[in-house]
Amino acid sequence: MSVGIVMLVHTAFDRAEQLARHWSAAGCPVVIHVDAGVGRGAYRTFTKALKDIGTIRFCKRHRCDWGTWGLVAAAQSASEMMLRDFAEVRHVYLSSGSCVPLRPVRELIEYLEARPRTDFIESATTADVPWTVGGLSEERFTLRFPFSWRKQRYLFDKYVDLQRLVGFKRRIPPGITPHMGSQWWCLTRQTLSAILEDPERETYDRYFQKVWIPDESYFQTLARLYSTQIESRSLTLSKFDFQGKPHIFYDDHLQLLRRSDCFVARKFWPQADKLYRAFLSDSGGGVTMAEPNPAKIDRIFSKAVERRTRGRPGLFMQSRFPNDGWENGVTCGRYSVFQGFSDLFEGFEPWLAKASNTQVHGHLFHPAHAEFSDGQTVINGALSDSAAQRDYNPIAFLTNLIWNTRGERQCFQLGPEDIEAPLWFLARDPNAQISVISGAWAVPLFKSNCNFSELRQEAARLQKLENAQLDILRSPHAKARVRIWTMAEFIEAPMEPLQGIIDEMGQHSLRRLSEAPKMSDLTGFGQFLQNLKNQGMHPYLMGDFPVHPGGPSQKKPPRKPYLVQ
The missing domain is CATH 3.40.50 (Rossmann fold)
Known part of the structure; x- marks a missing residue:
């Protein structure tokens, strides 16, 4: 038992139950965090449905609004329980209730067992990536963000403007360089435990609690302090559109997902029955050990983004119609x-x-x-x-x-x-x-x-x-x-x-x-x-017309020659 799964769940509990059972059946212990915003009745029903599996745990609940500290706190609580209750776990894989394994779980286990000291976490400095959408890159680490971008947008914007006006800048804790990356990581026990047991954790936590979207920077930054071998990539296939919103996979993406050779993908539509049947079945064939290669399908996602932003020449569509100048050719033909x-x-x-x-x-x-x-x-x-x-x-x-x-x-x-x-x-x-x-x-x-x-x-x-x-x-x-x-x-x-x-x-x-x-x-x-x-009207657009045509004694001006073939 070398891989433990941490699941962050807030909706579609029937699918989350199906996924937890799939992970557990493959020999992976599972610790589930359920958003504190979920009602008690739904929470009790969900926990009761998984009561029969001894390797599934439920950790302390936190409220997890998008881009807030709650998502980091949830990952911390679940990871602490995973490390405490399952001593045989060597890697901890962070996923969500909509993250579905694309390959047999035993392939993931054997892949990680062959790399026992490798941490898979996307981690890059803000100067090196073009991912940020919305104008905040370095500032997300130097300003304070106590308000929710989604629920308190007016206060969020005004507070950012105020800090810029007075020239406020936060002090980054000494010894760390802020990094960013996908929130879906897979860390070794050594690295994860070092992060959670760091003597300076209280200082780091206090700092990152007011960082914008800390779930994309907390572990990504601290892993650089302790990891001996980082693969700066995620094992989870997660694609985003030009607005920074995740692509949702539907039934007609089945063949596309199979071509990626990735271990896990998000975000699956809860009603995509065909996808869940295909990827959560027991028939997996032999272990291929193919290297995950999302680049195989990157071209398709790039075309999708281009089609959404530029459209087809001469065809106005929802994403470009309200935006003057977004057209990819105003008409489709001559x-x-x-x-x-x-x-x-x-x-x-x-x-x-x-x-x-x-x-x-x-x-x-x-x-x-x-x-x-x-x-x-x-x-x-x-x-x-x-x-x-x-x-x-x-x-x-x-x-x-x-x-x-x-x-x-x-x-x-x-x-x-x-x-x-x-x-x-x-x-x-x-x-x-x-x-x-x-x-x-x-x-x-x-x-x-x-x-x-x-x-x-x-x-x-x-x-x-x-x-x-x-x-x-x-x-x-x-x-x-x-x-x-x-x-x-x-x-x-x-x-x-x-x-x-x-x-x-x-x-x-x-x-x-x-x-x-x-x-x-x-x-x-x-x-x-x-x-x-x-009569007083000057018709100047017609050019110079003679009032009387030339008489018989007048020669007509020669016509301009043109080539006849």
Whole structure:
């Protein structure tokens, strides 16, 4: 009998009983500490259930709140009883009621018998580890922490601020250097008894009672004084997320846990029946004596942490949605935005769908409703064309559309009246390809049959809206691929920008466009713009349009050449 088990229990007593019987059946004496916060009735029922096993003891109870001295006091009381009542114990293994052996217990016994003077305890100085979460590393040893971080958070924070303000620092007892590590250790009788019987124990206890999270530093520090051979690692597989909270193992982690070759793992979900049946059965096969190797599964835990903190590109989830800037790519795929093209060209959307083999929508942020391709009212992912639902969260609407249709490039139209469109979001998205023909909104006004005074007011309103949009798209913070042409500049040689847009979309191998969209008849458009000027409105976003087209004696300016393959 070379290994004694100290169990700290505060809940799930049926599972704790099952574990205690499993340890005891393998020849390990067990000393159990039950949190003083557990009611007397539950405590009596638990002790009565294990009364039939002579190698199980219950020690003095302490209240064990997270991060407080009670956890150290519980380990001290249970360890003292273990050393006093079981003289044949050579190693003492600290565990909890949710720590489950992953391998036959006899493998752990033989492993420790082969290393009779080795202490397995994670022990490192604060300067050497990046584990601390919450901003307290060295300060946990130099400040006082009389308040519970979980139950008295306001007092905890204010008292820390006060100590920092007055420059208070505690004196570390001479002869020790604070170390930190996992609270789940396995110490030899010699080392543990030296810690518990140290003449300076009262001094050390008084100091560590006001250290923050002393269960991760008390034994880890004092073991350095007495151990002749420390393996700075825990034999218990215990993984933590980026917030410092322990991962909980469920039934679907069975194969993952088996691959680790670790002796013990925590923290098991009490209802994980499949795990308890698999690891607490008597069928263990031959002794393998494989070295515990949690690194085998570290990559999976690292991926889990990254997935939780960064997420998948373009998919908002619980952990990142409230945190602006946590996104791993704001959208999941590339998409194209066109402004002014459907005003300047007739049938632009069908032409673009044919030329690029993409899904081309109308104005997704039209004030009346979202204009999905082919007149659909509901699109992939049950995304409705309802303006009310879209405008409740326009960014979520767009990211959902791109996510639900991933694998197929999306294109949609934008205009000055699409005031609900998330322009800043579009401008900062590297996946966005934004092409703008400024002033093209004037073409529908030119063709309309409205009173000219109304046209002038509407033109002034639309120009103001589009100018504000262009200011955003031209921002130095924009990361999207933005190209802006004035209307006069674009119609001078329309095939060149169209060819560049299609090539950049990359849906086909690079080839020349064989068909161009039909441009609206702009005869008289220059005079229309001049009339707006005459009425006091200055249409500057369209570029320089001549009032009268050149006569027969005037030569037309040569068109810009482009390569035809």
